[in-house]
Amino acid sequence: MTLKKLYRLLIYLGILSITIGIIDRFTGNNAPEQIYPGKSITIIVPFKPGGGSDRIARAVNAFTEEVFGREFIFQYKTGGGGHLGVGYLAQSRADGYTVATYNTPDLALGPLTGAAQYELNDLRIIGQIAFDPNVFAAQADTHYADMKGFLDDARKRPGKLRLGIAQPKGGTHLATLAMLHQESIDVSVVLFAGGSELATAVLGEQVDVGISGLAPFLGSIDRVRFLGVAGKLKHPRIPNTKTMNEQGIPMNSGTGRVFLAPTGISETRLEILRKGLSAICANESFITEMQTSGNDPIWTDGKRIEAELAAFSERAKLMIEKYEM
Amino acid sequence: MQQLLSGFSDILNFQTILVMCLAITGGIVVGTLPGLSSVMAISLMLPIAYGFGPVIGLSMLGAIYTAALYGGANSAILLNTPGTPSSLPTAFDGFPLTKKGKADRALYAALFASVIGGLFGTFILIAAFEPLANLSLKFGPPEFFGLACLGLCAVAAISEGQVLRGLLSAFIGLLLSLVGQDPVSGDVRFTFGIYPLISGIEIIPALLGLFSLSQAMNILELKSSHIAHYRAEPGVLALIARRIGVAWFTLLRSSIIGSIVGILPGAGGAIASIISYNEARRSSKDPSQFGHGAIEGVLASEAANNAQVSSSLVPMMGLGIPGNVNAAVIMGALMSFGIQPGMGLLTNSSDIAYAFMASLIVANILLLGIGIYMVKLTARVLLIPNTYLGPSVIALCIVGAYAASYDIYGVWVMFGMGVLGFAMLKLKIPIGPMALGLVLGPIAEKGLGQSLQMAESETSLIHFAMSRPISLGLFALCVFTLFGAIYVERKTRHAKAFAKGIDND
Numbered sequence: 001m002t003l004k005k006l007y008r009l010l011i012y013l014g015i016l017s018i019t020i021g022i023i024d025r026f027t028g029n030n031a032p033e034q035i036y037p038g039k040s041i042t043i044i045v046p047f048k049p050g051g052g053s054d055r056i057a058r059a060v061n062a063f064t065e066e067v068f069g070r071e072f073i074f075q076y077k078t079g080g081g082g083h084l085g086v087g088y089l090a091q092s093r094a095d096g097y098t099v100a101t102y103n104t105p106d107l108a109l110g111p112l113t114g115a116a117q118y119e120l121n122d123l124r125i126i127g128q129i130a131f132d133p134n135v136f137a138a139q140a141d142t143h144y145a146d147m148k149g150f151l152d153d154a155r156k157r158p159g160k161l162r163l164g165i166a167q168p169k170g171g172t173h174l175a176t177l178a179m180l181h182q183e184s185i186d187v188s189v190v191l192f193a194g195g196s197e198l199a200t201a202v203l204g205e206q207v208d209v210g211i212s213g214l215a216p217f218l219g220s221i222d223r224v225r226f227l228g229v230a231g232k233l234k235h236p237r238i239p240n241t242k243t244m245n246e247q248g249i250p251m252n253s254g255t256g257r258v259f260l261a262p263t264g265i266s267e268t269r270l271e272i273l274r275k276g277l278s279a280i281c282a283n284e285s286f287i288t289e290m291q292t293s294g295n296d297p298i299w300t301d302g303k304r305i306e307a308e309l310a311a312f313s314e315r316a317k318l319m320i321e322k323y324e325m
Numbered sequence: 326m327q328q329l330l331s332g333f334s335d336i337l338n339f340q341t342i343l344v345m346c347l348a349i350t351g352g353i354v355v356g357t358l359p360g361l362s363s364v365m366a367i368s369l370m371l372p373i374a375y376g377f378g379p380v381i382g383l384s385m386l387g388a389i390y391t392a393a394l395y396g397g398a399n400s401a402i403l404l405n406t407p408g409t410p411s412s413l414p415t416a417f418d419g420f421p422l423t424k425k426g427k428a429d430r431a432l433y434a435a436l437f438a439s440v441i442g443g444l445f446g447t448f449i450l451i452a453a454f455e456p457l458a459n460l461s462l463k464f465g466p467p468e469f470f471g472l473a474c475l476g477l478c479a480v481a482a483i484s485e486g487q488v489l490r491g492l493l494s495a496f497i498g499l500l501l502s503l504v505g506q507d508p509v510s511g512d513v514r515f516t517f518g519i520y521p522l523i524s525g526i527e528i529i530p531a532l533l534g535l536f537s538l539s540q541a542m543n544i545l546e547l548k549s550s551h552i553a554h555y556r557a558e559p560g561v562l563a564l565i566a567r568r569i570g571v572a573w574f575t576l577l578r579s580s581i582i583g584s585i586v587g588i589l590p591g592a593g594g595a596i597a598s599i600i601s602y603n604e605a606r607r608s609s610k611d612p613s614q615f616g617h618g619a620i621e622g623v624l625a626s627e628a629a630n631n632a633q634v635s636s637s638l639v640p641m642m643g644l645g646i647p648g649n650v651n652a653a654v655i656m657g658a659l660m661s662f663g664i665q666p667g668m669g670l671l672t673n674s675s676d677i678a679y680a681f682m683a684s685l686i687v688a689n690i691l692l693l694g695i696g697i698y699m700v701k702l703t704a705r706v707l708l709i710p711n712t713y714l715g716p717s718v719i720a721l722c723i724v725g726a727y728a729a730s731y732d733i734y735g736v737w738v739m740f741g742m743g744v745l746g747f748a749m750l751k752l753k754i755p756i757g758p759m760a761l762g763l764v765l766g767p768i769a770e771k772g773l774g775q776s777l778q779m780a781e782s783e784t785s786l787i788h789f790a791m792s793r794p795i796s797l798g799l800f801a802l803c804v805f806t807l808f809g810a811i812y813v814e815r816k817t818r819h820a821k822a823f824a825k826g827i828d829n830d
Binding site for chain 2 (some may be wrong): 048049054055056058061076077078079080081083085087113114115117130148159160162167168169170173187188189190191192193196197199200201203204205206207216218219220221222223224292
C-alpha cells in the first residue's frame with residue numbers, strides 16, 4: 001500500500017466517523033426529554049445468561065416494548081458475585097439508557113465487605129419487582145418439625161449440628177449469623193457458593209439444615225422439608241411452613257430483585273422508568289410468566305427501597321464487625 | 326421405551342432435523358474457533374430457541390452443546406490450542422500427530438471417540454437419570470476435594486520424564502488459581518488493588534493466552550511456512566475404524582469415566598478427560614508413545630469429554646439443580662417453556678423430556694455424518710501459511726477473551742498469560758499442568774475449606790475422614806495413580822534401555 005492510498009483511507013475513515021457521530025448526536029443521548037426513551041435501553045445483567053437474574057430480566061423484557069416502545073439490549077457483566085456488573089453501571093452515563101438488575105441486600109453489603117468497588121450512593125433504585133424470602137430446608141426424613149426444633153436440639157448439642165448457608169458474605173450469611181447470635185446458638189456453619197450448591201448439600205445430607213432462596217429446591221420439593229420461612233409472610237409455594245416470627249424467632253431475610261440506574265439520572269427519567277416497570281409488574285401475563293420460575297412479583301417503589309437500604313447499611317456495618325463476617 | 330420411541334417420533338421431522346443440522350454445523354465451527362465456547366454458543370442461541378418452542382428449541386440447544394464440545398478437539402489437534410479445559414489432553418497427542426503430517430488420523434479419531442462417548446453418555450442419561458442424580462448427592466465437599474486431588478495426581482503422572490517441570494507448572498497454576506475471592510469465606514485476596522481480579526484469573530481467557538496466543542507467537546517465529554506438512558491420507562477412515570475396534574476397551578473405560586465425572590455437579594470436563602487420558606496411558610502396552618502422537622490418547626480424552634455432555638445434564642434433569650453453566654442455560658430454557666426440571670419432570674412433562682433425550686442421540690448421529698465432511702474442511706487450516714494463520718489466531722484470541730466476560734479485563738488476562746505461556750514454551754516447561762492447576766485449584770480449595778467447616782461438628786478430623794468412604798477411595802486412587810506413574814516411568818526406561826542394548830549388539 002502506498003502512502004497516498006493510506007492517507008486516502010484515513011480520510012475516508014475520518015469522514016465515516018464524523019457522520020456516525022452526527023447521526024448519534026441526533027438520535028442518541030441528546031434527544032429531548034419528552035421522547036425518553038428515544039432509543040433502546042441497555043440492561044446490564046451482572047450474572048451469567050440463563051441464571052435467575054437473567055430469567056427475570058428476560059421476563060420483564062417481554063413487556064418492555066409495550067411500555068417503553070423498544071426492547072432492552074442485554075449486556076452481561078459477570079464476576080465478583082455480581083458486584084462487578086453493578087460497579088460498571090455506577091460508572092456508566094446517567095442518561096437513563098443504561099440500567100442494571102441486581103439483588104438486595106447484597107447491593108448494600110458489597111461496599112461494606114470490600115467485595116464491591118461502588119458505594120450505595122452511586123446508584124439509584126428504580127424499584128423492586130419481587131422479593132424471595134429465604135427458607136430453611138432439610139431432607140424430607142429429618143426429625144425436625146420446624147426451626148424451633150432444630151435450634152432446641154442445637155442448644156442441647158452445641159457445635160454438633162451443621163447449618164449450610166448460601167453465598168459467603170451475602171445478606172443470607174449476615175442475617176443467619178445475627179439470628180444465631182441472638183438465640184445464642186452454637187452450630188458448625190458451612191458456606192456454599194450459591195443456592196444450587198446448597199440445595200445439593202441439603203439433599204445429600206452434607207448439612208443438617210440449609211438456608212437459601214426457595215428456587216433451587218423447586219425441582220425436588222417433595223424430598224425437602226421446609227422448617228421455616230425467614231420472611232414477614234408465609235411463602236405462597238409452601239403455605240404450610242411457618243415463618244420464623246411465628247416460631248418465636250425474629251428473623252427477616254431474603255432477596256429483593258431490584259432494577260438500578262446510576263446516580264445523576266434526571267428525576268423525570270427515573271420516574272418514567274419507575275412507572276413503566278410498575279406497569280409491567282401489574283401485567284397479568286407477566287405475573288404468570290414470573291410464577292413459572294418461582295417468583296411472585298410485587299412492585300415496591302425505589303424510593304422506599306432506597307430508604308430501607310440506607311438504614312440497613314448502617315445496621316449492617318455494626319453487625320459485620322460484631323459477627324466478624 | 327414406549328416414551329422414548331414417541332420422543333423420537335416428535336423430533337424425526339424435516340424441520341427439527343434441519344435445525345439440528347444447522348446447530349451442529351454452527352456448534353462445530355464455534356467449538357473449533359479458539360476462544361468461542363459452548364456456553365457462549367448456547368447462550369447466544371437462547372432467544373432463537375425460545376422462538377422455536379420447546380421440542381425444536383431444546384433439540385437445537387442440545388445439538389449445539391454436543392457439537393461445540395467436540396469442536397474443541399479440532400483446534401487442540403491442529404493448532405495445539407484447546408479452547409476448553411476438557412479438550413486439554415486431546416492436544417497432548419493430537420498436535421504431535423499433526424506435526425507428523427497425520428492430522429486426519431487425529432481428527433477422525435476425535436470425531437469417532439466423541440460420537441461413541443456422546444452416545445454412551447446419552448444412554449446413561451436416558452437409562453437412569455433419576456437414580457444417578459441421587460447418586461451424585463453422595464458427593465459432598467470431601468469427595469470433591471478427593472476428586473480434584475486425583476486430577477492433580479494425574480497431572481503429575483502424565484509429566485513423564487519431566488516430573489519436576491510438570492509439578493512446577495501445576496504449582497504455578499494452583500498459585501494463580503488463588504487470585505480473587507476465597508471460594509469459602511468470600512474474602513478478597515491477591516488482587517493487588519486491581520478490582521476486576523476479584524473474580525479471579527478467568528479460565529477461558531487464561532487458556533486462550535496460555536495455548537493460543539503463545540502458539541500464535543510461536544507460529545510467527547517459525548522459519549517454516551506452514552505449521553505442519555499436510556496431505557489428505559487415503560484410506561484413513563478405515564484405518565481409524567480398525568484402531569477403534571482394537572481400542573474398544575479404552576473407549577469404554579473413557580466413556581464410563583466421562584459419564585461418572587459428568588454426573589457430579591461442578592466437577593467439570595477437565596477432570597474427566599485428564600483422568601481418562603492417564604488411565605489409557607497407564608494401561609497401555611507402550612506408554613512411551615503417549616505425548617508423542619498416540620491415537621489412544623486422543624480417543625481417551627475425547628470419549629470422556631463428550632460422554633460428560635449428556636451426563637452433565639443428570640443433576641439438572643433429576644433434581645432441578647444445574648451441574649455446570651451449559652446445563653444452567655438449558656435449564657433456563659426449560660423453565661422459560663414452563664417446564665420445571667427435577668423430580669416431577671417425567672410425570673409432568675415426560676413427552677418433552679424424552680423428545681429432548683432422543684434428540685441428543687440423533688445429535689450424535691448427525692454429528693458423525695456432518696463431522697466426517699467437516700474434518701476435510703477443518704484440516705485445510707494447515708494449508709494456511711503461517712503469516713496469515715498467526716495473526717488470525719491472535720485476532721480470535723482477543724475476540725474470545727473479550728467475549729468470555731464481556732470485559733476488556735479478559736483481554737489483559739489473555740495477554741499476560743500468553744506472554745507467560747510463551748516464556749514457558751521457551752523454557753521447555755509444559756503448559757498443560759499449569760492450565761489444569763488453574764482449573765482444579767478452586768475445586769480442591771473449596772472442597773477442602775468446606776470439608777474443614779463440616780469437620781468442626783465431629784469429634785476429630787480423623788473421625789470425619791473415616792466416615793467418608795468415597796473420599797477415602799479417591800485418595801487411595803491418588804496413591805495408586807502416583808505409584809502407577811512410577812511404574813510406567815520404570816517400564817519406559819527399561820524398554821529404552823532394552824532397545825539400546827539391542828542396538829549395541
